[in-house]
Amino acid sequence: xxxxxxxxxxxxxxxxxxxxxxxxxxxxxxxxxxxxxxxxxxxxxxxxxxxxxxxxxxxxxxxxxxxxxxxxxxxxxxxxxxxxxxxxxxxxxxxxxxxxxxxxxxxxxxxxxxxxxxxxxxxxxxxxxxxxxxxxxxxxxxxxxxxxxxxxxxxxxxxxxxxxxxxxxxxxxxxxxxxxxxxxxxxxxxxxxxxxxxxxxxxxxxxxxxxxxxxxxxxxxxxxxxxxxxxxxxxxxxxxxxxxxxxxxxxxxxxxxxxxxxxxxxxxxxxxxxxxxxxxxxxxxxxxxxxxxxxxxxxxxxxxxxxxxxxxxxxxxxxxxxxxxxxxxxxxxxxxx
Amino acid sequence: xxxxxxxxxxxxxxxxxxxxxxxxxxxxxxxxxxxxxxxxxxxxxxxxxxxxxxxxxxxxxxxxxxxxxxxxxxxx
Numbered sequence: 259x260x261x262x263x264x265x266x267x268x269x270x271x272x273x274x275x276x277x278x279x280x281x282x283x284x285x286x287x288x289x290x291x292x293x294x295x296x297x298x299x300x301x302x303x304x305x306x307x308x309x310x311x312x313x314x315x316x317x318x319x320x321x322x323x324x325x326x327x328x329x330x331x332x333x334x335x336x337x338x339x340x341x342x343x344x345x346x347x348x349x350x351x352x353x354x355x356x357x358x359x360x361x362x363x364x365x366x367x368x369x370x371x372x373x374x375x376x377x378x379x380x381x382x383x384x385x386x387x388x389x390x391x392x393x394x395x396x397x398x399x400x401x402x403x404x405x406x407x408x409x410x411x412x413x414x415x416x417x418x419x420x421x422x423x424x425x426x427x428x429x430x431x432x433x434x435x436x437x438x439x440x441x442x443x444x445x446x447x448x449x450x451x452x453x454x455x456x457x458x459x460x461x462x463x464x465x466x467x468x469x470x471x472x473x474x475x476x477x478x479x480x481x482x483x484x485x486x487x488x489x490x491x492x493x494x495x496x497x498x499x500x501x502x503x504x505x506x507x508x509x510x511x512x513x514x515x516x517x518x519x520x521x522x523x524x525x526x527x528x529x530x531x532x533x534x535x536x537x538x539x540x541x542x543x544x545x546x547x548x549x550x551x552x553x554x555x556x557x558x559x560x561x562x563x564x565x566x567x568x569x570x571x572x573x574x575x576x577x578x579x580x581x582x583x584x585x586x587x588x589x590x591x592x593x594x595x
Numbered sequence: 596x597x598x599x600x601x602x603x604x605x606x607x608x609x610x611x612x613x614x615x616x617x618x619x620x621x622x623x624x625x626x627x628x629x630x631x632x633x634x635x636x637x638x639x640x641x642x643x644x645x646x647x648x649x650x651x652x653x654x655x656x657x658x659x660x661x662x663x664x665x666x667x668x669x670x671x
Binding site for chain 2: 276278282284300301304305307308312313314315316317318480510
């Protein structure tokens with residue numbers, strides 16, 4: 259947002275590009291949960307574009323992005339975030355869009371030293387090179403500290419008006435935002451991608467390990483954003499809705515999963531995710547009994563002597579099990595993903 | 596001028612916006628596009644996208660399970 263402002267001040271026509279990978283933390287992702295209902299449901303990229311008065315192009319890269327996540331050349335960051343490969347990929351897609359739409363150069367809001375992996379002085383040239391953008395990639399917020407780019411050498415932009423920000427502190431950016439009258443802005447970098455989230459990365463890592471492959475579909479990664487995930491046995495896990503919003507969301511997946519819900523008490527919708535590569539691909543009676551006890555545990559009947567739980571198979575056939583809720587102290591911590 | 600329909604029911608934001616963007620790119624100025632959706636997020640996002648690109652939202656309607664947004668494509 260600030261990088262675009264700096265360019266607009268030089269009279270440069272700017273348009274925005276926002277990539278949708280499937281791992282994005284959207285206002286609507288938060289909105290699935292009741293407790294996040296107070297957060298704005300806006301799409302932040304669209305909101306920023308409106309503030310800047312620029313067009314925004316939202317580009318879906320779900321399929322192409324898989325190779326970035328599955329096999330990052332530069333490895334992962336603290337969790338399963340392939341930040342350097344991701345940056346190279348996105349700038350590369352932006353370069354492609356630039357060429358197809360008659361634009362002259364790309365700007366990003368990067369600052370030297372702001373991120374440990376992708377925004378270091380030694381990794382910035384990697385992004386420029388691997389994206390194919392080379393010296394048509396301008397970083398207005400730290401450009402003064404970097405070698406002159408083509409737009410600077412050609413006089414399209416004034417290098418003297420670029421900034422020389424560096425480091426992890428965002429105080430200079432906040433001061434700039436205040437100067438521009440921007441008092442509401444999106445969360446700082448790192449907060450917009452689930453791959454930087456430890457809990458999410460644990461769930462994704464578990465999915466890869468259990469399946470024996472890193473391949474995934476969009477529904478797989480969407481479901482990792484929702485619910486409490488427990489793996490009581492290697493070949494199946496439970497996805498337990500934590501509130502009405504999540505239960506409603508999980509309803510949309512009922513037909514693809516064996517699912518459970520208490521009928522004698524109110525409680526969550528629970529999906530059973532069965533892995534065929536982790537030994538048995540079938541749920542036996544003992545598995546269903548355990549899943550039913552866990553389902554009862556997370557509902558309002560948790561303190562009751564018995565709870566009736568409906569179990570619906572993949573053919574839509576339902577049957578009731580009357581079970582004792584599993585006590586909290588019988589749920590090992592390692593079951594929680 | 597012609598009228599068109601786009602069904603994005605079952606998709607979560609931002610996919611309905613992306614599909615709308617892709618469809619509008621194929622339409623002519625003055626054409627009308629009706630977007631069917633199930634994610635309430637479109638009530639915010641599609642009008643925002645239209646404002647950013649200069650298209651006109653003609654009307655929005657919401658029933659229990661469906662949202663309809665009609666927009667007119669403007670030259671941008």
